[in-house]
Amino acid sequence: MTTTVAADRAAGARRVPVARGYRFELVKLVSQWRIRLLVLACWIAPALFVAAVSQQSSLPVDTLFGRWMHATGWAAPLVMLGFAGTWALPLLTSVVAGDVFASEDRLGTWRHLLVAVRSPRRIFVAKALASLTVILLLVAGLAGSSAAGGVVAVGNQPLVGLDGHLLTPADAAGQALLAWVCVLAPTLALAAIGLLGSVALGRSPMGLLLPALVALVMQLAQMLPLPVAVRLALPGYVFIAWTGLFTSPAQLGPLLIAIAVSVAWAVTATALAYRLFLRRDFTNLAHDGSGRRAVTAGVVPLVGLVAATIAVVAAATGATGSGIEQDKVQRSVATAFAHLYRMQTRQLGRPDVTEAQLTATATCGKGGGKLAAQGPGNDWRCVVSWHLPDVEATGTAIYQLDVTADGRYVADGDGPKEVNGYFLVRTPTGDAPNPLWQFDGNVELLPSTRRKG
Structure with a gap:
């Protein structure tokens, strides 16, 4: 009987549930002072930033939706999302996921952990889930704090979209939330890269920096005039x-493809990290990474994934070149102008017109007509034409466009000043610049299924 009880106790000691290991790893993470500071900063700093901007006369107009931060509180979480995607999220994933395994190497605690848990598989799952939980908590803080700060400081007002159409406060809130949910996919991909670097490189600081470096390389690549298929193949x-x-x-086409690519990267990088972790020799106290195996088992498969994704995207979408073409730019500018013209009409107290009545069109060229009207550049020039009911004369307005390689552009009014010059108009939230003076837009890079007109 005594032998049976002892055997049962020994068998029970060997089986440490994943849930218990997860709680243990989560407590270890949140007990670190740097993690606590990050949580505090993500839940407080965005609201303070929005409140500070709402008191300033100048706005971050070089950031998408920045020019609308005085008009509606729902611009704030989108401005924060632009900053987070560029800087905050890569750094957060580096600090959390990039160090979750390497910290055990620095402290020399692998043997104690293995004795307690008795399963490398459970250790990996528990650490991965704990780091994922902390990252989700940080992302939720960035989104919730910026949204709450914007609504409290500025108000629950409609938001102007990237084609000039007006979103109701409810629609703006829903789209802002959906945008933050969508960026969880590349955040998880960076976190998986962090896990891979932490496992493969051990105590080396490169493991901690890997997600941030990968994100920086991808940002630099997006600034280059890459083919659309290559651009979409980056997580x-x-x-x-x-x-x-x-x-x-x-x-939705580019967004759905990009999400699928990010999920593929997250799954692949996590699987590679798991495989390397299970093959590790934990008896070697001087372990400093897997060396050559990190390249063959980590880098090579991810490079192969990029090549395969490029081929699949190119074949599935038929996209070629930069995706920035004359007809797409003309359609985007004309659509945005028509929406914003109606907004200006309401603000100036003039009789309302519809987009169908305006029949706005745009004629755009590049380089003064000396260059092919395609590709990015700050030398795009568009002439917008429209008609008003019961007016025979055709109205025209000129815009200078700066189109970036990813399809975003800023249209700068170049006359006539009565239409798209700088002047203040009265709005429900106070005086604001003429909405037709400068506006942001977006060119759809994939072949459009919409009809012209």
């Missing part, structure tokens, strides 16, 4: 493609 493209949610109809 960080969701940080750009979420803007398609704020056009009507929404540009």
Whole structure:
């Protein structure tokens, strides 16, 4: 009987549930002072930033939706999302996921952990889930704090989309929440890369920096005039493609493809990290990473994934070149102008007109007509024409466009000053610049299924 009880106790000691290991790893993470500071900063700093901007006369107009931060509180979480995708989220994943395994190497606690848990598989799952939980908590703080700060400081007002159409406060809130949910996909991909670097590189600081370095490389790549298929094959493209949610109809094609690519990266990098972790020799106290195996089992498969994704995206979408073409730019500018013209009409107290009555069109060229009207550049020039009911004369307005490689552009009014010059108009939230003076837009890079007109 005594032998049976002892055997049962020994068998029970060997079986440590994943849930218990997860709680243990989560407590270890949140007990670190740097993690606590990050949580505090993510839940407080965005609201303070929004409150500070609401008191300033100047706005971050070089950031998408920044020019609308005085008009509606729902611009704040989108401005914060642009900043987070560029800087905050890569750094957060580096600090959390990039150190979750390497910390055990620095402290020399692997043997104690293995004796307590008795299963490398459970250790990996518990650490991965704990780091994922902390990252989700940080992302929720960034989104919730910026949204709450914007609504409290500025108000629950409608939001102007990237094609000039007006979103109701409820629609703006829903789209902003959906945009933050979408960027969880590339965030998880960066976190998985962090896990892979933490496992493969051990005590080396490169494991901690790997997600941030990968994100930086992807950002630099997005600034280059890459083919559309290559651009969509990079997991960080969701940080750009979420803007398609704020056009009507929404540009969902690039966003869905980018999410699928990010999920594929997250799954692949996590599987590679898991495989390397199970093959590790924990008896070697001087272990400093897997060396050559990190390249063959980590880098090579991810490079192969990029190549395969490029081929699949190119074949599935038929996209070629930069995706920035004359007819797409003309259609985007004309649509945005028509929506914003109606907004200006209401603000100036003039009789309302519809987009169908305006029949706005745009004629755009590049380089003064000396260059092919395609590709990014700050030398785009568009002439917008429209008609008013019962007026025979055709109205025209000129815009200078700066189109970036990812399809975003800023249209700067170049006359006539009565239409798209700088002047203040009265709005429900106070005086604001003429909405036709400068506006942001987005060119759909994939072949459009919409009819012209």
